[in-house]
Amino acid sequence: MKLDTNWQASEQTSINLNDARGSIVFRNVVKKYGAVSAVNGLDLEINRGELVTLLGPSGCGKTTTLRMIAGLELPSTGTIAIGGTDVSRLPATYRNVSMVFQSYALFPHLTVLDNVAYGLRMGGLKTPLAREKAEDALSTVGLAGFGPRLPSELSGGQQQRVALARAIVLEPEVLLLDEPLSNLDAKLRRYVREEIRTLQQRIGVTTVYVTHDQEEAMAVSDRIIVMEQGKIAQAGSPADLYHSPQSAFIASFIGEANLISCAASTVANGDRVAKIGDYRFTVPGSNVSEGQATLVIRPAAISFSTNADEGMPSMITSAAFLGDRVLYSIETPIGRLFYVEYTSSIRHPDRTEINITLDPAKLHLV
Template sequence: MSDASYLFLDKLSLAYGKTIAVKDLDLNICKGELLALLGPSGCGKTTTMRAIAGLMTPSSGRIILDGADITRVPANRRNIGLVFQSYALFPHLTVFENVAFGLKLHGLRGEELTRRVEDGLETVGLAAFANRKTPELSGGQQQRVALARSMVMQPKVLMLDEPLSNLDARLRLEMRTELQRVQKESGVTMIFVTHDQVEALALADRIVVMRDGAIEQIGTPEEIYNSPVSSFVADFVGFENVFAISDGRLSTKDGADIALAGTLPKAKGLAWRPRAIELGTGPFTGVVRGVSFAGGTREYVLESRFGSIKAEADAKLPGYPLNSELAFDMPVAAAAPLQRFG
């Protein structure tokens, strides 16, 4: 275990009956870190979260928290906070009573209870809403109540399961900022589970991309966004033009091998974001099969010898009409090299 580790998953394996959900997972999480578990449904991220929280017993491996082995410790003795996707608030209780609920179960009463609850509500900006019932609150406010309820327990780790998925686009943006603020001000070690790459990139100190019960890549948001190691990660974080390399040439889905200008890197594949495709000039041609206005840009789908190519251009530039033939280039220098493909 690394000296920097606060939470350490050591060869953790998890199963539902005979179905292996997570296999030999090794993961170090630092104290005070905001970590995202990112991946599609079924990749093992929620299962991993459940095991850390004590809601699932590992088939093998260890979970070490703050130097102690908690693998077999009951969930109610792990001091790990959980904020569920559904919030799980009590509608018949006030905001104050919801936040106080866990503290009362632990025997806290009187002035200390009131102080802890008021401090928690102040932290999430809901001090003025203490006497309201939770159905009277917006989705974002309910999310904050659930966050405060976990925070007042002073957990060693706070875990959030798809925390923003029930909110509309504007509230998601507000809650990203709020989660970051609360985490940085409190210093709590926070892990959140999400399938939304934008959410993970915006919030996390580090991102763990998971696939089929294993870690596909770990890195900072910048590393994951700019330097995916595999075709899976590239596709997941928005590289919509992903191709294998075979014998120094680009391989297309229909089996064609195409040479590109310049020397291809020693890699298993190359990936281009739509904005990296140069339109209006270049050695290749395609037919415009789709055009979408996206505010500052126009998004194009080209039918070409590479198959379908996704491209973007500044919306201020003249547009290319549907079914027109268009020259384009895929500069090797603008592509991300992939260590693994498939």
């Protein structure tokens, strides 16, 4: 599939969403299906104009939460407010919310222009004005001139943009994106996620994005809400979640990390020391409780040392060449670690004996 990448330069639009109210507030929301709680006591606030991603494994409650914002599901208990109005019991047709589905859900027998104008026409807008607004929306997403085509004549990335145009033409308070890139290949996903972020920032609409892809979430979000078993496990900026995870679950789910069990104790200056066998690692600024803990070792914390007198004597058990980087698996005295080295060739073959050191500033305890 070929992607148009020049649409981001287009500033033509008559759609003004900069005044969108769009705040979203959940208060103690529970959603049950029989005896099963898909969402359990959710308290959540999303500010006007934010792009917030709901992230988590399958079954964590993220899609149910999105569908409750849309009005496709109603909470069992608790309240949901959009723009300061309680919408807890309002069906989808009475909410100023637009949703983009992972399947695009375009009408195959309608032209691109008629697909985008469909919601406006169903809302009672006369056809000439609906088509005019649809043309503006297509221009906004870089598809000016594509109106006469059928969806089958477009690439996957272009179809996704049509779905976005159909959503934003309604000038919603809130834009909802449900796994919007799951049907695209890896390279195209990178392009389209940049387009979505650029468009969202330009029109200023509050956006809630659902994905299970942590790299995707980190690339597009102002904030990420990581969910686990129907609750918020941790919320914050991508940098906050990566550098300051509050649990082993967050550390493993946001970015790549080696997780090693350890015993944590306090030293005189208040830093923590992680004890693993005969090895001690100082972790500055940690507030984890003393006792059993988990040492989070990001690949960036690991360095190969040529000095046999420092670090831990280790052995490379495998080296996978991935083009611009090599992924090493290393057997160490504290357990097996993986390490990513950005290089154009494999410099350390399997069974190479090395010493490795860990940068204390890049270690974390949970």
